[in-house]
Amino acid sequence: MYPVAPLLDSGRLSVSDIHTLYWERRGNPDGIPVVFLHGGPGFIAKAEYTQLFPPDKFHTFLFDQRGAGRSTPYAELKDNTTPNLAEDINRLRLHFGLNKWAVTGVSWGSALALAYAQTYPEQVTHLLLRGVSLAERSGADWFVQAGTHHLFPDWWEDYEAFIPSAERHDMMAAYSHRLNCGDSSVELEAAKQFNVWDTAISALRLPLDDIAEIRKDPATLLSVARLFCHYAANDFFLADRPIIANMDKIAHLPGHIVHGRYDMICPMSAAWKLHKAWPASQLHIIPDAGHSQWEPGIISKMTEILHIL
Incomplete structure (x- = not known):
């Protein structure tokens, strides 16, 4: 580089x-x-x-x-x-x-x-x-709902556990609700869980340093979780x-x-x-x-x- x-x-x-x-x-x-x-x-x-x-x-x-x-x-x-x-x-x-x-x-x-x-x-x-x-919505669903959890069940467990079982049939909607609920503590916890999941499956070698940074300061990535769910829910417009x-x-x-x-x-x-x-x-x-x-x-x-x- x-x-x-x-x-x-x-x-x-x-x-x-x-x-x-x-x-x-x-x-x-x-x-x-x-x-x-x-x-x-x-x-x-x-x-x-x-x-x-x-x-x-x-x-x-x-x-x-x-x-x-x-x-x-x-x-x-x-x-x-x-x-x-x-x-x-x-x-x-x-x-x-x-x-x-x-x-x-x-x-x-x-x-x-x-x-x-x-x-x-x-x-x-x-x-x-x-x-x-x-x-495409199918790609978003693969990421947050229908595919990657088969390959990363260990990291999926925490991502899924944040959502009550009654809402897990639509993880996108469940996360979107919490990312826009108006309670900053809930929004930041949702952003942390979403971005840890995203980062954990992003590379062949687990990026532990990046995950540690997200857990320490999730506010910097609130926009990622909130905007992704907003776009995906609307078929990316x-x-x-x-x-x-x-x-x-x-x-x-x-x-x-x-x-x-x-x-x-x-x-x-x-x-x-x-x-x-x-x-x-x-x-x-x-x-x-x-x-x-x-x-x-x-x-x-x-x-x-x-x-x-």
Whole structure:
């Protein structure tokens, strides 16, 4: 990996009556413009992500999506939909006076990248997607209800135990209720349990340090749990414009798909399905990786692609 790309500047952009986004520009101001879309929804665009990008080659734009990280208001659900976020990306492009840019999206950010590209195909030069999500309810159910508990029954036990048995038939709804109940202690405990589960199944090697951090300070990840449940319960606000059904709009765009063979959060079937619907894409299956951005095989392939892009 490279050093964290130097910060050029940072600021805030108002995108609605209530939402203001935090953004950063890093790297080479004369380099190839690329916008990085973080996962979640609700995570944060950490500067460390720029370690994948050759700093002399890329002019990298980072921002925290609505309700996430340093954007305000924190963990806000109102006016927070996928079409809203796609328009925000375009507002940022116009704010910086760019005609086109490359788009990199990870996990949920890959679905957002595709939704944005399908809305503004003429403004995208290239797509680089990692840990692909197609923003489908079936994928969300696999993660929180119907699939991964068979592989991680030990970690599922605590995640499930937080919810009374009468409500366990719909873990998404049960967690969503507690994440929005108005009692901060209950909301934070729900956020802790949700994010510990998410993190425990994210990598081949159990990330114990990350889990310890979540248990110590769950408030920083309230947005992840709350926004994920909000988006998933609403079919990621893409029921009328599903990603795969609209791939013809970006069939011409070149792109790379990087996916861990043992991704338990976004199963590889999503990456395969996307690749089959996108003739211009190249699929890179990492044989010894899960979902995490920081697995060695993922890092190696992402930096390799960005070096030759």
